[in-house]
Amino acid sequence: MGQNPWNAEWEVTEPLVRLLLNRQFPQLSSLPIHEIGSGWDNTVYRIGEEYVFRFPRRAFAIPLLQTEAKILPKLANYITLPYAKPLFFGKESADYPAPFLGYTYLSGTFPIGLTDETRMESAAALARFLKNLHAFPVEIAQQEGVAADHRNLTDLAGRRDKMLDFLSQLALHFTDAEMKELADYLRGISLDRVRQRHILIHGDLHFKNMLVDETGKLSGIIDWGDVSIGHPACDLSIAYSFLPPASREGFFEAYGSVDEETKVLARLIAVYIPMLIFMQAIDDKDEAVAQEAKSIMKRALAI
The missing domain is CATH 3.30.200.20 (Phosphorylase Kinase; domain 1)
Structure with a gap:
């Protein structure tokens, strides 16, 4: 390996x-x-x-x-x-x-195994956090050496094809119905690329870089190693990976207007990141993280 x-x-x-x-x-x-x-x-x-x-x-x-x-x-x-x-x-x-x-040091635990109701309680705080972060002046970030995102985020076609390749590695751990749902979702994405954007982003916003308190409420954001200037969909993916469908509309209302292509990219990233985390967790034999990553993919696909 x-x-x-x-x-x-x-x-x-x-x-x-x-x-x-x-x-x-x-x-x-x-x-x-x-x-x-x-x-x-x-x-x-x-x-x-x-x-x-x-x-x-x-x-x-x-x-x-x-x-x-x-x-x-x-x-x-x-x-x-x-x-x-x-x-x-x-x-x-x-x-x-x-x-x-x-x-x-920030106290808290990773948001693993939370109920939908608990997740929804953090929707407004997440929206406000990202609205303010994404408003940071890009010129100042550039002066401080923050680089343009290097991951070619806006290439939906390339990421979709890579994810379809990954599916073969998941076959042992997913049911046929789960595999079909993922494959159908990926093949149903007709958009190949989205317009490039230049926003200061956290760049790696997923459950292993978030903390919640003992009630399950969001209490901190950690690991800013991928902070960069790029497409806000990278961070907005949290609306699909962390939040259940019922709270997404309220999240986007609180954040501000988001166009459809940004939402398409955000959902794709919300499936892609836990797919990678799942494969690493299988490699590490970390059952709890593997299960959480799998549930995140299901949540991201839920309408």
Whole structure:
């Protein structure tokens, strides 16, 4: 499985984290260290009660982290939900080949297994968050080094074909009816490309980058490593992946006018991202995440 994009190029161990803190942030060196987990790009450790550190685990993530360090402090007056603010700016060294960041720790859990009713309670907060984020001046983002999105998001035809290829890898884990629903949905998309847009976006808004409190209400947005200038559909996909159909109209009313091609792209991304997360979860033998990703695909397809 060496070609998987979630495989690490280097490991970030607890002794390494302790060494880096001792050398660069000695005021933190006596605090307990606890690994929280790894995404595709970073390994995450909680340091004491108040801080969380993200360490790149592949070279591709380094410029993303550097951009994040510059733009996140500028967003304070725009972001209407709690988000992790960078406080400690670690430098690459002979000990470790990448810069790293330490942030305020946000409490909460991933929104896994929530009821539709609970999800609907966060619809207005999500809409307000994205409305304000997407209003951030693009010129300022560019001055801070935020790059144009590199993922060719607006190419629906290419993404649709890639997803149809992925279906063969899902066959063991999906029923024939589920496979047919996915295939019919993908083949039914007649739009090949949407008009390019240039908006500041979070860029990776899905359930593993969101936190909820003990009541299931949205309490924070994390992992801004894919912050970029691109199409808002990337973030608006959350209306299909996180929210049930009954609350989507209210979400878009609160967010502001959204054209139909943006909604088509947003729904496609809402199916694409959990498809990738599902394949990784199967690879990692993580049943809970696999089940959540599967349920998200079903929710995104629901009208």
